[in-house]
Amino acid sequence: MTGLAVLGLLLVGSYLGGFLVGGGGKRARGLASGAGMVLLGFVSGPAVLGLLSAETLELFTPLMQVGVGWLALNSGLVYGRVFGRPVRISGALAGIAVALVTAAGVTGAVQLALMYLPRLRAAGLDDRDRWVLALGVGAALSETTRSVGRWARERYRARGPFFDRLLDLAAADDLVPVLLAAVSCALLPLHPAARPLAFYVAAPAQLVAGFVLGAAAALMLGRDFRLNVARGVLIGVSLVGIGSAVELRLSLVAMLFALGLGLVVVSRHRERIRRMTTAERYVVLPVLFLAGAMTSGSGILPWVAAVAVGARLLTKLVAGFGLWVGWREARPAGPLLGAGLASSGTLSVAVGLSFALHVPGVIGASVLAASSLAVVAGELIGPPSFRSALRNAGEIPAATAETQGALPAEAPS
Amino acid sequence: MSGAGQPPRPLADRLLEALVVLVLLGLLVAARRVFPILGAGAGTIASVGILLLGGTVLANLLELVGLPHLTGYLLAGVAAGPYALNLVDHRAVEELTPVNGLALSLIALAGGAELRLASLRNGLRSLAWATLWQNLLVMAALAAVFLAARPLLPFLKDVPTAGVIGVGLVWGVMAVTRSPSATLGILSQTRAKGPLASFTLNFVMTSDVVVVVLLAVVMTIARPLILPGSDLSLSAVRELGVEVLGSISVGTTIGLFLAAYLRLVGGGLVVMLVALGVVFTEVFDYLHFDWLLIFMTAGFVVQNLSRQGERFVTAIESTGEIVYVIFFGVAGAHLDLPVLRVLWPVALLFAGARGITSWVAGRVASRYAADPPAIRSWGWSGLVSQAGLALGIAASIQAEFPAFGAGLGALAVATVAMNEMVGPVLFKLALDRCGETQGEAEEAEGAGAAEAAFEP
Numbered sequence: 066m067t068g069l070a071v072l073g074l075l076l077v078g079s080y081l082g083g084f085l086v087g088g089g090g091k092r093a094r095g096l097a098s099g100a101g102m103v104l105l106g107f108v109s110g111p112a113v114l115g116l117l118s119a120e121t122l123e124l125f126t127p128l129m130q131v132g133v134g135w136l137a138l139n140s141g142l143v144y145g146r147v148f149g150r151p152v153r154i155s156g157a158l159a160g161i162a163v164a165l166v167t168a169a170g171v172t173g174a175v176q177l178a179l180m181y182l183p184r185l186r187a188a189g190l191d192d193r194d195r196w197v198l199a200l201g202v203g204a205a206l207s208e209t210t211r212s213v214g215r216w217a218r219e220r221y222r223a224r225g226p227f228f229d230r231l232l233d234l235a236a237a238d239d240l241v242p243v244l245l246a247a248v249s250c251a252l253l254p255l256h257p258a259a260r261p262l263a264f265y266v267a268a269p270a271q272l273v274a275g276f277v278l279g280a281a282a283a284l285m286l287g288r289d290f291r292l293n294v295a296r297g298v299l300i301g302v303s304l305v306g307i308g309s310a311v312e313l314r315l316s317l318v319a320m321l322f323a324l325g326l327g328l329v330v331v332s333r334h335r336e337r338i339r340r341m342t343t344a345e346r347y348v349v350l351p352v353l354f355l356a357g358a359m360t361s362g363s364g365i366l367p368w369v370a371a372v373a374v375g376a377r378l379l380t381k382l383v384a385g386f387g388l389w390v391g392w393r394e395a396r397p398a399g400p401l402l403g404a405g406l407a408s409s410g411t412l413s414v415a416v417g418l419s420f421a422l423h424v425p426g427v428i429g430a431s432v433l434a435a436s437s438l439a440v441v442a443g444e445l446i447g448p449p450s451f452r453s454a455l456r457n458a459g460e461i462p463a464a465t466a467e468t469q470g471a472l473p474a475e476a477p478s
Numbered sequence: 479m480s481g482a483g484q485p486p487r488p489l490a491d492r493l494l495e496a497l498v499v500l501v502l503l504g505l506l507v508a509a510r511r512v513f514p515i516l517g518a519g520a521g522t523i524a525s526v527g528i529l530l531l532g533g534t535v536l537a538n539l540l541e542l543v544g545l546p547h548l549t550g551y552l553l554a555g556v557a558a559g560p561y562a563l564n565l566v567d568h569r570a571v572e573e574l575t576p577v578n579g580l581a582l583s584l585i586a587l588a589g590g591a592e593l594r595l596a597s598l599r600n601g602l603r604s605l606a607w608a609t610l611w612q613n614l615l616v617m618a619a620l621a622a623v624f625l626a627a628r629p630l631l632p633f634l635k636d637v638p639t640a641g642v643i644g645v646g647l648v649w650g651v652m653a654v655t656r657s658p659s660a661t662l663g664i665l666s667q668t669r670a671k672g673p674l675a676s677f678t679l680n681f682v683m684t685s686d687v688v689v690v691v692l693l694a695v696v697m698t699i700a701r702p703l704i705l706p707g708s709d710l711s712l713s714a715v716r717e718l719g720v721e722v723l724g725s726i727s728v729g730t731t732i733g734l735f736l737a738a739y740l741r742l743v744g745g746g747l748v749v750m751l752v753a754l755g756v757v758f759t760e761v762f763d764y765l766h767f768d769w770l771l772i773f774m775t776a777g778f779v780v781q782n783l784s785r786q787g788e789r790f791v792t793a794i795e796s797t798g799e800i801v802y803v804i805f806f807g808v809a810g811a812h813l814d815l816p817v818l819r820v821l822w823p824v825a826l827l828f829a830g831a832r833g834i835t836s837w838v839a840g841r842v843a844s845r846y847a848a849d850p851p852a853i854r855s856w857g858w859s860g861l862v863s864q865a866g867l868a869l870g871i872a873a874s875i876q877a878e879f880p881a882f883g884a885g886l887g888a889l890a891v892a893t894v895a896m897n898e899m900v901g902p903v904l905f906k907l908a909l910d911r912c913g914e915t916q917g918e919a920e921e922a923e924g925a926g927a928a929e930a931a932f933e934p
Binding site: 127130131278281284285287288289293294296297298300301302303304305306307308309311312347 | 490491492494495498499501502506521522523524525526527528529530531532533534535538749799800803
């Protein structure tokens, strides 16, 4: 398939995404499956049918970088908010805690597997590379996608205190993958021309740089909001941020997330800025497709991915059990609540893809393979369990659950 | 788009904005100095960002002294480009060509959609006389100036007189090219309405077809003069017929498709337009169609053969000034300052001669057409801008006549650079003087709707 044909395909994906992803009300009811797009990419890519060659995919590197950066920026812009309201502190803390537990479990499992499984030891990674890989996988697999909440609300009209807590949890946990991505990238050397930095300096530096860039953009927007100025500044600053992150070999996800956060924290026009970024829905499907196409299944990758996804499910179950014990509203949902948190989404894929672009070779490919598998596995387990937990908690209206329960449990990315 | 009709953006905001951008650019320049090898790979992404930021901010500052936004975009491109700060290097400029093509195709669509049959019909007399005089007089005069300036053009030293006449004729055709993008950029910024705005839009958009035809005819005549061994061949005219008619047919089909799409689906139009701009331009190039003409025709068809015109224009406008910032920013970065530094006296001669002849041709045409005072006094002002089409012709001449093509190409770049910088300023000044800059879309108030419509 030529580059032009792939581009056409991506534009079709982008076009469909404009209708199927995001938005509100009826438009989002037939949500596209993020996993479906990842799988489609994987099957079309060099790993299976080879309709897209590695050389063709390489042509799209700048597009992937911009897509990943834009998704991360959007996550930063909407961080701490869900359905237009701020998340509650308790829910946010729970979200961060669950994501940290998951990340720790996944990172630990991958690290142990790399050290002790003979098949994985044969890859010959040194200490630093092992940590980069394990932390990268931990970062990519730690979140629960916030889209699963939107899916439940728009398809099943879910509502209630337990559902609100889950929404808060999913909306707040994005911070963990971002921080871990920053730490993991900080372990790697910066651009050869740059002076080496200790990782405890490099990690926060990426976030600070992004935040400062966002704050600078907010200052440029000034007191008087003008749409044309805002467009130029927002897109211009984002592209400068993406370009700088790639050139200096910083974490694209961390820097752009921090940029988005800096922008909405400092600017008085934050609501208008959030409204301006509806373009995210046009980016999602092409990025998922390209991530799938970039995913490889050779060498140690399936093993790393399997260990990571297994550990993720286990730790989500443990964390979910903790929530079941700790939250009064969660009691009716049952102790297997954690399975409902297994959905992983675009941020996970964005982290995986950013690693694949940032660290070519076994490390980046492993993180991407794990994140792609997590999206597919999460799609199979997460949405039905999430729906079941909400139904048990009485937060899905009976009529909706009965009439629509037969629909395929297809969740958004 | 801030300007007439909208309360002016506070000075403090503009200055703060400029200060922040200066600091950011300073940091980037310092980073490049400290790490000279930075720039590989993602240079292009950052370059678009720099052009967007710099262009947006500079345009806002220049607005204070009444200069058009386009001038700000161009200057930002020049400043960031490879001949000044080198934040946007040669490679990035080359890699931005597809983005530029996309911008140009959207501009062509917008241009076609702005052409209304009623307006064309009302201004037909003015348009016909202006087309005649502006093309023939400017072409003949500039060809004559070219011949007269022969001693100043070292690259023609070894070319016989007949050959110089042939090159002069081609130069004359280059001189009658105008810039639809500059015209639309100024009209988009000022939302100008009135006889001058309508006349300029109608003239500039239709002149593209006239120039393509003129070029084919002149090349048929000039080739045997420049290359004495070659025969007079009408094949170029035949190919032109195929190209123009084919492009109009394809454009009509696309226009009808877009109209049907708008009526039946409506949503996601900008992505559809991007697909047309990115994918189809490649296909049309391969098929040797003129894609500018195709998109202009498509826009014209949607506007005039369906009821979806206004909706279509609104959708294209939702891309805002971004298209113009990128297009003119890249054009600014493209400006070859070293060539301009060397050739500016000769370029100034040609640019001046072109400006004066356009003015004379405008006065003569207005007399025949009995134009209203606005067109009589200022009708020529919108015809000074030049951009891509002239450079495209120069590039094809360079390829066809390598013996002197490089020198001619450099001279064309220098001359177009001058017209590119002066033209938009003149046109905006004329619109202001005629009182046609009525104000812009009330974006500040209606931002909610516009934001919702904003798509990548």
